Amino acid sequence: QCVQGYSGSKCRIQYNCSCSSDSFCYTSSICICPLNKYDRHCYLKHSICSAKSSPCKNNELCVRFDDRTDRNKFACLCQKRFYGTRCKNTKHRIHAKFDKDIREETIAFVLHYITAYNNV
Incomplete structure (x- = not known):
């Protein structure tokens, strides 16, 4: 070489x-x-993944596919908080905040949540 x-x-x-x-x-x-x-x-x-016009939402990483197949094909690599083809969907999270006066001797908590569906 x-x-x-x-x-x-x-x-x-x-x-x-x-x-x-x-x-x-x-x-x-x-x-x-x-x-x-x-x-x-x-x-x-290439402009499909340029910083100004990235098709990926929430500042997620845009990766182009091989130019020999299609110059406009790309994939978005989503971090833990987002999902979807363009990382625009936020994953569901539960935030639990406990009062500062809670006693240390408390050894168990019961957390109850309900799943709600749209258009059902």
Whole structure:
């Protein structure tokens, strides 16, 4: 494997790289692009997962699929609090707050909750 800018069996053939600065020049005609760029020389940026227009809600991580299949396919990686294809749904949580005057000797609590369904 030759360093960038050289090729040949002994890495003595020098070539000019026309790839973008954040990509890797494999040869003078082959550029290896970072995930957020595409095109022959890696100068065009993907916009589907850009920070300003990310389709994922709640600041969750947007990951694009392979450009060779579809430039507009993506997946949202949701953290623990959210779910759904775009992480816009909040998982149900129960917050229990106990009075500061509760005695330490109390060893058991009974928590009763009801599940409510919409459109049933």
